[in-house]
Amino acid sequence: MPVQKFRSIEDMNASPVQARPGDAVERFLRHCARYWTIAPRAYPRGVFRFRSVEEAQRARRQVAASRTNP
Numbered sequence: 293m294p295v296q297k298f299r300s301i302e303d304m305n306a307s308p309v310q311a312r313p314g315d316a317v318e319r320f321l322r323h324c325a326r327y328w329t330i331a332p333r334a335y336p337r338g339v340f341r342f343r344s345v346e347e348a349q350r351a352r353r354q355v356a357a358s359r360t361n362p
Contacts, residue, residue, distance in 0.1 A: 310336075334355070334358075335355055336355070
């Protein structure tokens with residue numbers, strides 16, 4: 293893909309995006325992989341049942357604490 297030079301931001305926004313046909317899906321998948329690498333899933337998987345609201349709130353606080361302290 294060649295390098296392009298622009299004189300202003302308006303020129304840059306007006307230029308068409310250069311991409312190969314059929315490259316959209318691969319590009320989307322690369323972006324998804326990059327996103328999950330940067331922002332991994334923070335919540336435990338599964339469905340949980342709690343006996344009380346207090347127990348659910350305690351579990352929520354534990355998840356929030358584990359997210360802030362890697």
